Amino acid sequence: MNNDKNPLHGITLAAILESLVAQYGWEEMGERINIRCFNNDPSIKSSLKFLRRTPWAREKVEQLYLRSQRKRK
Template sequence: MNQQPNNPLHGVTLADLLERLVERYGWEELGNRIQIRCFTHDPSLKSSLKFLRKTPWARAKVERLYLRSICYENRNVAPNFGSGGDVDGQDGED
């Protein structure tokens, strides 16, 4: 088995990650931060997981937000990933 001691996502399921983000931000704020339809139009955990499992670019955005969130919780300092906009520092819908 491949050990990944420095990977903060190691051992965290996509469902756990998404549940934690929804608990922290709520669906509305999650949709504001990551503008994808599964978060902005009738969101649910089941439909979002289905979409994220099939869509690598969207999953990457969710993982980046999660990493920023746990970094902020653990250090009270958010890393700088760009200015404003969504997680990638870009504005607009995907």
């Protein structure tokens, strides 16, 4: 994919996760994306570890981030 067209280009997974936690909190994120690292003793570190090795979950988090950014505009 051309980086100019990728809306996530230059944004780290950590920054995405921190933004979502600030906007929604862990509880709502766990409701929106039902994964254990959001629902059971959540932390940025444990979530990053899981998301980096679980492509389907990372995709869901990225899509939630993109939707949240569109709503803010």
